[in-house]
Amino acid sequence: MFVDEIDIFVKGGDGGAGCVSFRREKFVPRGGPDGGDGGDGGSVFFEADPALTTLLDFHYKRHYHAERGQHGEGSNRSGAGGDDLVLRVPLGTVIADRDRGEIIGDLTVPGQRIVGIRGARGGRGNARFSSSTNQAPRRADLGRPGPERWLRLELKLLADVGVIGFPNAGKSTLVSRVSAAKPKIADYPFTTLQPSLGIVRTPDGERSFVIADLPGLIPGASEGRGLGHQFLRHTERTRLLLHMLDLDPASGRDPLDDLRVINAELAAYSPELAARPQLVVANKADLVEGDAGVAAALDRIRRHCTATGQPLHVISAATGRGLPELLRAVAARLDDLGWARAAS
Structure with missing residues (x-):
């Protein structure tokens, strides 16, 4: 089956939450905050693949989510960033925002890659909020939710x-x-x-x-x-x-x-x-x-x-x-x- 136009839903990865943690160590009575930052969420990319000739794969699966970032941990350990999701499309694919009609990109070169949607930023750990007047902060940021939107993929064949x-x-x-x-x-x-x-x-x-x-x-x-x-x-x-x-x-x-x-x-x-x-x-x-x-x-x-x-x-x-x-x-x-x- 030849599919040359389809709408898909993409969502960037959620950001990981920052950590509230304090250094607890023998002979260190006032270790201070050591909560790490949350990792950034993964992004959704589109890549032109000359081996593909149709958008058929997207007919069977319409929703795509990038991986979320990991939460921060104590000892100033930041969470790992979420993996990016790469969706391969045929040469000649035009990608647009379905609701606004804005053209995001036109993939005409093999291996060309564009961002469909970015992942969210991870939250800050409590070590980020330490100051001279607040040396033991008990707050941290939650990771931001990943943005989402519907995209329209339209294939225009490349021929001489x-x-x-x-x-x-x-x-x-x-x-x-x-x-x-x-x-x-x-x-x-x-x-x-x-x-x-x-x-x-x-x-x-x-x-x-x-x-x-x-x-x-x-x-x-x-x-x-x-x-x-x-x-x-x-x-x-x-x-x-x-x-x-x-x-x-x-x-x-x-x-x-x-x-x-x-x-x-x-x-x-x-x-x-x-x-x-x-x-x-x-x-x-x-x-x-x-x-x-x-x-x-x-x-x-x-x-x-x-x-x-x-x-x-x-x-x-x-x-x-x-x-x-x-x-x-x-x-x-x-x-x-x-x-x-x-x-x-």
């Missing part, structure tokens, strides 16, 4: 290239042909219900990039229709979008209208996302050869792409037609944008 388009446009087939990823493929809409990542080698074999197969978008996705917010979230970190169009007339849709609708949804969700570089990819060319209606639709798409300055590639993901040229175009565009991330 994101494949977007209407359901059943051939996105999963493309990703399975150019990478070792094996997303579910079937001849019905919304086969893909969770994103999947694949690593693609460039045609020259010298570099690679991460490609994300994203679930299909529909009109109203920017308002959450069809789980649109959950799907669009994963496009935010991509540097290049492959916009898949379905040329098959059996779909009953006009590919150019599909292009405009999805671009409008991207703009409504995030103007920054709408400005992301795109390659338009017309798929299923093997099914429509010799079809005059499809040829006319493809001509309209070409004119539109020429007018908007978007490159157009006609491919068949099922047969592999046009894929080498598409991968070379993707590599060239990533060269212009600057190579990044884990795969290159």
Whole structure:
């Protein structure tokens, strides 16, 4: 099961109590106070782990408490501090305060660590309260209770290239042909219900990039229709979008209208996302050869792409037609944008 958003409860460790104690030793009639301080409570940390790909572990356990500090003891012995609790999350996880909406951190680098919540301070022992006018204090501080809050974890996949388009446009087939990823493929809409990542080698074999197969978008996705917010979230970190169009007339849709609708949804969700570089990819060319209606639709798409300055590639993901040229175009565009991330 793929989990990309979840709320969890975290609590810092309680501080240990300070100790009220006096030195009792033979031949030392006025030993004075020797109560030690309580130990500090442990903190809760989040650490980015590249081996993880989902927040599924947090689905089964929602409450996390760091260890409390130990109480102080006599002979000026301070209590031990509580152990910190480290929670490992996938790369690309955004952590925010659920109630205030404040972003606490964005974990994008392997091993990166941020504080979810700090542990409480330990109480002072009575030795801390000794003075010239009060040489035998009988007071000590209790340890402070650990702070607590609800946090929202949101996973945004880290990928160089994101494949977007209407359901059943051939996105999963493309990703399975150019990478070792094996997303579910079937001849019905919304086969893909969770994103999947694949690593693609460039045609020259010298570099690679991460490609994300994203679930299909529909009109109203920017308002959450069809789980649109959950799907669009994963496009935010991509540097290049492959916009898949379905040329098959059996779909009953006009590919150019599909292009405009999805671009409008991207703009409504995030103007920054709408400005992301795109390659338009017309798929299923093997099914429509010799079809005059499809040829006319493809001509309209070409004119539109020429007018908007978007490159157009006609491919068949099922047969592999046009894929080498598409991968070379993707590599060239990533060269212009600057190579990044884990795969290159």
